[in-house]
Amino acid sequence: MTTDIQAALAQYIAAQILKQPNRTVQPDEPIISSGLIDSFHLVDLALFVEDQFGVRLDDAELNREAFDSIAQLAEVIRQRQG
């Protein structure tokens, strides 16, 4: 199930945030500390996660301490989905 979440996140980030639909974002690739997703797009990611998975990320969680890869974010989503 987390692999589905990971795939959806990877596709969204590549197409909508990076504007490179063919770019592969690896599950364990750093996405915040690497500067791949800049601060202006963190809120987009949070809105996508909420629309897609019904999980609300608090703005205080939009940093690398809370998650820094697709795998980590998928895990946060899975846990909250119960």
Add this chain to the structure above:
Amino acid sequence: MPTFSHILRQAYAETPERVAVHLLQNRQPDLPVTYRRLLGGAAGYARALEGAGVGPGEVVILILQHGEPLLHAFFGAILRGAIPSIMPFLTEKLTPEKYRQDLAALVEVIQPAAVVTYPEFAAEVRAALQGSAKDSVRAVLVSTAVREAEPDFAAFPGLSRAETDVVLLQHSSGTTGLQKGVALSHRAVFNQLEDYAQAIRLTPQDVIVSWLPLYHDMGLIAGFILPILSRAPLVLMSPFEWVRAPYKLMQAVSRYRGTLTWLPNFAYNFCAQKIRDRDLEGVDLSSWRAVVNCSEPMHWKSHQLFLQRFALYGLRPDSLATCYAMAENVFAVTQGGVDAPVVVDEVDERALLAERIAVPLSLAGRPPMAGGGWAGGEGRREDHARPTLRLLSAGRPMPNTRVRVLDDQRRDLPERRIGEIALQSHCMLTGYFRRDDLTAQAFHEDWYLTGDLGYLADGELYVTGRKKDLIIVGGRNIYPQDLEWLASEVPGVHPGRVVAFGVFDEEAGTEEVVVVAEVETDDEAGRARMAEAIRERVTRGADVTLRLVRLVGPRWLLKTSSGKIARLANRDKYLAELNGAG
């Protein structure tokens, strides 16, 4: 004329319990900072700077994020008679090595006596100070080691400063610009505050709400010094928090009955697009009397988006305002939208772009049309097939400020002709700190040459572009040569064969950076790797997100007759190919 310290002493004596700043803090209650508390904290820093041997007239660099220590350290340096300069903090994008290099380069030019920072960042600062020619710094003060003190105004050297002395340095962002500190005198800042207060009809009943960083002129002057010295309460939130939770700005305006806010153009789009309805429940924006668009090119459509999104929450159409400002003039040059709605000039697009004349719609031979911005679609058909542009006026020059529009020979241009904007005022910079050469270049016969292009019509100023190849992303100035230099560090990319420029992104309401580089290889995988390496190098080296990288074959790039890369011509070529490809 008094100095900053005199004004602070007066506020402390007359209204010690009045709240100067409501400091919004993440996941903690708002912190009301009274003038007593502000100056008690500042007195602690003044004493600590004295203890560190920092004397009047010396520069103190502040590397502190949003929070009480930044407020205290700034005014503490003032009371000490020293010259504070707020610097951006290291971000997640930027590599520490690059930050260190930039800081070291800045220190070499500015020769500060001290740096104030957080304990966890002190090692980073000390590392940057290693090496030759940086021994001006006698102390790295750590914020946690500074205790508040009882202000003893008689003992503060700040009260003995002359009104013509430099009170603060502002650094424009961008790596090259980092070394260009705009030095402003007490007199220049007071003149600006007085004129600007009049232009925006500021009263003590106003409440200013701001999320802007204080290392930027708009944040430092409009969102910090103006309210504090005028004793209009300031509600201050962190830019890091705003960008993750833009709804908090609306909630703060509602909660504090905010009346004035300054925003760069992209923020209108950002707020309109990225706030959920449920985060606006109960929010009332009817107290906002001016939301001022400033510091990057302003777009009619951004105002419309903002209005459409927030009208339901009480936002008034007449609260949308505009301003043209620059650090070299302390802040504002013009102000629009306060006494009357912002003037919208609908002009012939082709005449504007090709002939550099703003021909108003009424003279362009067709009736006014409904609809917006780029009046495409039906406007491009048959006889009235003249596309138009809607330009927002930046307003009228402030009192004591004169604006001219000059041609390439620096002669005055008639109304509605586009040329370089030049200005004269009584709040100009003293100079670029320790860079007299740059100061001399910036003036022509006592007129400051802004490098911005625009036109005048009926006393209103319209800013249409820039003479310099500067890119502005989210209100932040980016120098293309810095990005080109970073990109050319990637193996296979060569200096002189790479170009960086900005293209307007209508959805975001700001510019997006593009890099085009000539490469030898045709191999697709090899090209993809290089493009990725360029993105990474530029993003992490210049703290600007680079997404659009285009790799082209040899001899694609256009050069000037002297062999330099022609940025605007290459930008046009890039856009033409993009549109041609559908």
